[in-house]
Amino acid sequence: MTTELLIWLIPLPPALAFFLIVLFTNRSKMLSHTLGVGAAFLSWLGGMVIFARALGVEHLAEHPFESAVNWLATGDSYLKIGVLLDPLSATTLFFVAWTIFMIFLYSVGYHNFGQPEGDHDHAGLPPHGATVHGHTVPSVEPMYSRFFAFLALFAFGMYVLVVSDNVLTMFVGWEIMGLCSYLLIGFWYGKESARNAAIKAFMTTRVGDVFMLLGIAFLYSVTGSLSFKDIFREEVLHALASVPTGILGLSAAGLIGLLLFIGTIGKSAQFPLHVWLPDAMEGPTPVSAMIHAATMVSAGVYAVIRMFPIISLDEKTMTFVAFIGAFTALFAATIAVAQNDIKRVLAYSTISQLGFMIAALGIHAYVAATFHLVTHAFFKALLFLGSGSVIHGMEHGVLHTGNHKVDPQDMFNMGGLRKKMPITFWTFLVGGFALSGFPVLTAGFWSKDEILADAWAHGHTIVFFTLAFAAFLTAFYTMRQITLTFLGEARTEEAKHAQETPWTMTTPLVVLSVFAVGYGWVGMPHWATGGLVPNWFHEFVGSMLHEHAEELAFNIVPLATSLFVALGGLTLGYFAYRNVRSSAEDRLQISVLKNKWYFDELYNFLFIKPAIWFSEVFVSKWMDQGVIDGILHLFGPATGGVGGAIRNYIDLPVINRFFGDGSAEVTWWFGKNLRPIQTGRIQQYLLLTLIVIFVISGLLYFLLMA
């Protein structure tokens, strides 16, 4: 099979699985998950084959695998869409394929496949457990098949995005994921919070999407093409950079870049469109992993990396990008330290880490951003799946004690889980250390260090210090999380009865933890390895740029900073939370942080309430029913008025009274007044006749003769 054909086929298995499950197999849980996992496996296999072939190509960036077909008729020509595999998409494909496959496998266990049906479970609500021989055990998810269908569609969207050779299909994949995240966040739609979170996620990202669509339209209008190959040609880029737009002093490239970047702000949950992502935790945990690590939020960063040649043309846009990224990195980290829900900590951590990548892109650290994107995808998927495993274990405890008031996601209800759930603990520790940037061993250290080194080397001091502080907080809240969850003693009865999860859930944890450590080694800088191992990642991804970025020389400042913030944060986190027994003892429960700086309330006041008022009252009541229909309804009375006026002032008085009745009255009057002369006496008639003859003769004579 040619590589091009294989690339075309990669997104196909999940799409087929979606349709097959929805149309045919939704009644059989077994068939549905076989289809889902099987499809993920096939795409994974195809992805690996392609990745291997891509590695074998010299100068892949100049000679990528590509193929395109006509898709849209546009006047005399056609818009083509197609697939492309260059170093960037190959790198992305690698981690996407791995994480997606692992998430599919994990979902089988997470949704309790093989367990009995619940006693009182409803579609649309999380399973509540079933009673077997007097014991309460976890029950299987009532909408098990549907979950795999949605997940498969999600995977399809991500694969489409990755293998696209043009902005349009990239956007298509992007939006399909948007739909799936809506469906999956609202998976347990019976919960009010879940359905609100789903809508919030969809609408907030859509704010970004419409800007992005506008950017695509603009790009397409000025370049006449949307395929990466055409729009990244030197002369096109040059033209884009030199055309002013008159908006904010930006060049065409700057404005296009800005519009596309706003799309990313939505999708990658950057400030100020970050609000949807923590609420997205309402979805089942594999979904969180899918959204937060493997696919959707990565897609936003991927889009910026992909469009980097255009975005990087205008320094104003780049400054904006760097600012948003750095600010978000710090801002989200401050919220993460005060969260008690194990998944919400990770959610804010994701926002913060994405900020790192965005900030890196804003300071032209292309390779470092890509590197962090990949390593983050691995260790954050690991952490989310790990937290899901913890919650699952805790739910077991809750079912055991029957006390459903205990929130299995609240870290203050946990503690000491390392003994009950060893595999989960060790893998979570690996993930957590990678996230904190634990020196040398973990992938997160190398990628984060590279970003800091880039910022320092190119003189972006503010970005450097902001990110360094954010990295410190990251290590701190990660250790807080690990300490509260796994270390110490169990704080509740439920935590004492937590159980390790089945192999379908732990296998993905182990596999991902391998990458959370090992992936760092492919991108170790020259100074660390002494040149024994080439910095493969830098060479491979760096070849994407027209001007090949030189690897940075060694500098002690960023390295020392990295070491200090990672180790310092971890240590502080451990000692601060080692002996904390309840949330009341936690000194970081500051209300402004707990309430996420009150952004939800602010947006509700500024946008949501006015929009509802505008729709329901202004447009519907006042404008349409009031003014417009009011004017229309005037036509009725007005027509009636004109008709009435004609009748009352013309028809009735003039025509009826005057002409109609009037002529009758005149006739009647004459009749009445002439009656006296109709006496019936013949002499009188003759006399009258004589008088008339005289009068007429006289008149004739007078008129004719005179």
Add this chain to the structure above:
Amino acid sequence: MEYLNTHLLSLILFTPAVAALIMLFMPNEAKLHRWFAFVASLIPFLLTLVLWSRFDPNVAGFQLEEKYVWYEALNSSFHLGVDGISFSMVLLTTLLTPLAILASFSVTDRVKPYMMLFLFLETGMLGVFLALDLLIFFVFWEIGLVPMYFLINQWGSANKDYASLKFMIYTMGGSLGLLLAVQMLGVLFGSYDLVSLYQNWNALNPGAMLLGMPVATVKSIAFWAFAIAFAVKVPIWPFHTWLPDAHTEAPTAGSMILAGVLLKLGAYGFIRLVLPLYPVEAKIFAGALAFLAVAAIVFGAFGSFGQTDFKRLVAYSSVNHMGFVVLGIAAAGLAAGTTDAHIAMSGAVLQMFNHGLSAAGMFFLVGVIYERTHTRNLDDFGGLFPVVPIYGGILIFTSMASLGLPGLNGFVSEFMIVRGSYQPLTVYTAISMLGLLFTGAYILKGIKKVLHGPMNEHWAHGEHKLTEINIREVIVMAPLMALMLLTGLWPLWILDIINKAVTALF
């Protein structure tokens, strides 16, 4: 065969009307009437497929033309013909009518006249799309109103009298200027033939005097006479308020056809008559048209979001979607002759087709649930997804097509319109994005209120238990959904025909 070749268009046009007349003499048996009407409405559809095979998209201008003597004294002839634009609309009409009739199988009240009216309606609509003579165009334009008036007035819901009257009077009132302008053209050139009018009317010296006024002034007035008639029908803001009433009160199948085809007549009028006859005015007034279009897009979306009645919500969505059609038309008028214009116009025509599919589908789905619950109030539903999972899936799918989700049909056409209008009408296009954003809001509101959330126990058990969508109803939806998906994935199947016609025309 030979007869079929030479009379194909008139066969498509008159089969429904003839079938309706035959029904007049049929015994009074509801089942027979339903099936007869359904089968009869399939014939024009099959003939349209024949038309498709005979149709050559690469030929510019009209094809399969037919011309008969009609009104000799006025020099108006019965002239029919199709090009790529009208073909797509004929296909839409002949496809939706059988589906609408199938959707009406649940109607039990006076089935015979109901079905007859539908068949007459089809002839009326097809006539507009096929006519190449202004007078014929106008005749069919008005004929279509009558069956629809009675359908709303006799088979509608609570507020039907008000809605049907508003619909009838408003559309007729709007058409008065059109009638006058058509007469003026006929008097000036002694012919109503569109093909010759295109040339003669545009060949007039703009500086010359006509009816005591400069030609340019006359043309401007005539332009608005045409434009307002079509604007009411589309409808463009602020002429849109008849639409929510008419759509909401009409019976389900009536709403399907109203939204699916009748609104397209207005947009088609712009494309077939206004732009070719008034290229200069279309350029001058493009900004005004775009302003009204964007107002329709934005206020339509907000209006839809503000509704509590499910059917009204869907009705307002038509205002929003048709606004994009007009935006594309305005851009095409402004940038005539450029690639931008071609893309915008192809997008507009495709959007008409797409909206026909998704709006008909949405109205049908509202009808399905209304028929079972006898309420349209969004607050009366809630959490119905587990009760009716198949219906829920279909509703989400169709809603997403309506929302313009990439991968489904609406996105392709909206993208083309945005792309085509971006350069000529940048600011308006940018503002229209606000409407696109709120499209999401109202669609999700509908899904949230009907399917999601805590289950409304009222519909879950006992005598009120909601029954799942039945086979007949699924059959109505299946072709629509298949086409939504096909157009989303591979739009060229229809877009190629549209695009070639548009490129040749504008």
